[in-house]
Amino acid sequence: MRIAILGFGSVGRGIARAILQKDLGITVTGLADSKSGLIDPDGIDIEAALARKQETGALGDPAVRPIDVVRDAEYDVLVEVTPTDAVTGEPALTHIRTAIELGRHIVTSNKGPIAVAYADLAAAAEKRGVCLKYEATVCGAIPLIHGIGEGLAGNSVSRLYGIFNGTCNFILTRMSEEGLTYEQALLEARELGYAEADPTYDVKGIDAAIKLVILANTVFQRQSTLQDVDITGIDQLTPEALRLAEEQECTIRLIGEIAPAENILRVSPRILQKSHPLVVEGTLNAVTVETDMAGEITLIGKGAGSIETASAVIGDLIFIRDRYVKGT
Amino acid sequence: MRIAILGFGSVGRGIARAILQKDLGITVTGLADSKSGLIDPDGIDIEAALARKQETGALGDPAVRPIDVVRDAEYDVLVEVTPTDAVTGEPALTHIRTAIELGRHIVTSNKGPIAVAYADLAAAAEKRGVCLKYEATVCGAIPLIHGIGEGLAGNSVSRLYGIFNGTCNFILTRMSEEGLTYEQALLEARELGYAEADPTYDVKGIDAAIKLVILANTVFQRQSTLQDVDITGIDQLTPEALRLAEEQECTIRLIGEIAPAENILRVSPRILQKSHPLVVEGTLNAVTVETDMAGEITLIGKGAGSIETASAVIGDLIFIRDRYVKGT
Known part of the structure; x- marks a missing residue:
């Protein structure tokens, strides 16, 4: 399963490290934060991106914006873990809407889009036959949404x-x-x-x-x-x-x-x-x-913490992998 | 999705009532307890079976044994909720083995077979490409196995x-x-x-x-x-x-x-x-x-109770319905 990750703060890096350390069958083909981005259909070198981010503050090419990754990368699931704007939901809302229109599944830890536009997003996802998961938006590591x-x-x-x-x-x-x-x-x-x-x-x-x-x-x-x-x-x-x-x-x-x-x-x-x-x-x-x-x-x-939130995102990714993507 | 239920004590009746009351897309085509059984590929009248069991102690035909239901009924999932024998796991173990050999999914609340023969049963289920679920065997209503x-x-x-x-x-x-x-x-x-x-x-x-x-x-x-x-x-x-x-x-x-x-x-x-x-x-x-x-x-x-245990069984049934049976 190929994923694109938007946001490379503590949660995004926690997800990247979990993918590096665990055999989850997940390849990262797109990656961006607010400063730079990377696209590689064969899989991004996560370790190098983590090191670059730490050394230079930029994980990749400053000309590649998050929305470019959404549009141009080859991926099954968009992982939206940029910071929350609880009033407008942006820019995450636009990233998510665009990815759904392109027929991609969504996993997000971003409270903004889910709080302000869930009904719209769920309807769009349903229409496109894709999955919209948001376990990480409430109560960090607690599997509340999965539980219910x-x-x-x-x-x-x-x-x-x-x-x-x-x-x-x-x-x-x-x-x-x-x-x-x-x-x-x-x-x-x-x-x-x-x-x-x-x-x-x-x-x-x-x-x-x-x-x-x-x-x-x-x-x-x-x-x-x-x-x-x-x-x-x-x-x-x-x-x-x-x-x-x-x-x-x-x-x-x-x-x-x-x-x-x-x-x-x-x-x-x-x-x-x-x-x-x-x-x-x-x-x-x-x-x-x-x-x-x-x-x-x-x-x-x-209820919080980078690795705890990453745990919830990974749980959602495995759900999509097993129910929608496995074997493809 | 068609199911056969073995065991019509408080848990079996709890499951039957939940199926009656909720729109789960589940039809019961086989039903038995230790005294009698019923097989109907078009769907058993659950309400009548509940009434008969209460009035006469027998839910159906005394000649129909549980193993007959396992072999002869038309179902996707065997629901094994007979009483636990923690030493031999029987007769539930034989019921479950037989159903797996016939290519049927299993949901059970019976601690016996899972405690004494899980590895064998899981291997047999894997081989036949069927699902073996047992949420109800531990901690009643708590979704522990799903959670993990x-x-x-x-x-x-x-x-x-x-x-x-x-x-x-x-x-x-x-x-x-x-x-x-x-x-x-x-x-x-x-x-x-x-x-x-x-x-x-x-x-x-x-x-x-x-x-x-x-x-x-x-x-x-x-x-x-x-x-x-x-x-x-x-x-x-x-x-x-x-x-x-x-x-x-x-x-x-x-x-x-x-x-x-x-x-x-x-x-x-x-x-x-x-x-x-x-x-x-x-x-x-x-x-x-x-x-x-x-x-x-x-x-x-x-951790116990008939409706609480039924809740765990229903959760497993919905898992199988959504992941394996949906659309068939």
């Missing part, structure tokens, strides 16, 4: 709720464990590299809300946007609120919840029993899926 | 550990929560229907060990038997041991663990931090999968 689509196939899902943001979970864990203030815990998260210089996106609940929009639109076939999510962040939480929860064997977590039958689509701090399966520590993510036959299934794992 | 095989595809799994027996977990939860003795908690489990009259199989760790053997042989391609598992049950645990654990914010759970590189294949009571993702309450099961790329992924859910 295959493991729990045949079940009707009525509710999804859980912890979709590891930065917030780390801050809440530290406030609870050590009695830190929000500001102290945020400082610690920054020092450990778990929070960005501007943490707004995480602590205001926006990142979790984007993942909820993706799940609402994909699992529940809604046509939701970020504006439909009722969002409360964790930045107003006091150590007193956590102490009160602790006194009742409870704690507070930032929970995203979708329950279409009850018109629920919200992100908010919630009080949970400490023994609740969703009460995980540190930067972990955790999601509970409520179903008609299997009951409640909870999945816990790392 | 598809969601975490491409990952190398180094260790599996978790709670594989809901009866033991209920007893330990009650001993910990209420300070009950083992005998008191067992009595309560019996009264609630969570433990059999003879609880040996569960509390001695044998049920958990059989599931470990299945995972060792399927996920790690070992050739293990029950004799290879180092087993300690929970029947000697004292409330004092639990109290000591509690004093250190810990508790005790019966953990099954496989780590081939360290030669570990054991079931034993273990002390875990209360905040550990595996510390679940009541009859829940929970499994952590340790991988090279995705890190540790934990799955939690109901």
Whole structure:
């Protein structure tokens, strides 16, 4: 199976390294980031591209743009792992649309196109008979989309709720464990590299809300946007609120919840029993899926990280390889 | 897709009801339990069979045995959900071998054949180009085998550990929560229907060990038997041991663990931090999968129950329908 990879940051390089190290039957014939690109129908020398990127910052030819790779490379699957723009979905949206029109399968970790245009993209993929996979857009390494689509196939899902943001979970864990203030815990998260210089996106609940929009639109076939999510962040939480929860064997977590039958689509701090399966520590993510036959299934794992996100992308690639491309 | 179901106890009836209620594109053309059977290439009237079974105890013709259904019915997939014999695997083993020889796919919830003869069955299935699926043999509704095989595809799994027996977990939860003795908690489990009259199989760790053997042989391609598992049950645990654990914010759970590189294949009571993702309450099961790329992924859910087990069987049926049978 031949793939083209757009984006050669930590996720793209993680995928490239996994392909180098594992015998997956995958050849990379196109590769680009925002600065340069490569096309080789016989397979790109990944090791050399990784080395060039590290030494010079450019993996290939500055004249080859991502869209050139989409149009001109010979590949079965486009792997779109460029950075997310949650408002427009671009430039990933154009890359994905173009590849679908060309009859190529898509695997992406980019939340933008899936959050803003999933219904359109899914319809276009269906029309062209290609596969659109996006496991890596929610909860990093946790196989949530595979779990719902295959493991729990045949079940009707009525509710999804859980912890979709590891930065917030780390801050809440530290406030609870050590009695830190929000500001102290945020400082610690920054020092450990778990929070960005501007943490707004995480602590205001926006990142979790984007993942909820993706799940609402994909699992529940809604046509939701970020504006439909009722969002409360964790930045107003006091150590007193956590102490009160602790006194009742409870704690507070930032929970995203979708329950279409009850018109629920919200992100908010919630009080949970400490023994609740969703009460995980540190930067972990955790999601509970409520179903008609299997009951409640909870999945816990790392929600971010380059190799963890690469793991989700590789899972999707193997799905396509085994179901669509094998033997061709 | 046409299926034949062997076994019409709570799991078999759960599957039949799911097929009746959901639009899965599945027709039942053969059906048998130990007392009677039915064959109809145009599709059996499931509702009538359920009613007959309830009224008379016999679902069909006493002259039609399970092996007759295997040989004579027209079906794509054999669904083997008869009771487990963990020593011989029979009669399910013969049913499954025969169906594979006839070129039929297999879905089973029966731990016997998978625990005693997986390598043989997998080789026979491979040779005949058919699919052998067994999600329902471990951890009920939890999509563990799907999770490892598809969601975490491409990952190398180094260790599996978790709670594989809901009866033991209920007893330990009650001993910990209420300070009950083992005998008191067992009595309560019996009264609630969570433990059999003879609880040996569960509390001695044998049920958990059989599931470990299945995972060792399927996920790690070992050739293990029950004799290879180092087993300690929970029947000697004292409330004092639990109290000591509690004093250190810990508790005790019966953990099954496989780590081939360290030669570990054991079931034993273990002390875990209360905040550990595996510390679940009541009859829940929970499994952590340790991988090279995705890190540790934990799955939690109901490990037993007729509809939960039916859910796992249906998931396997849909897998086969979409990958092998669709469009035929």
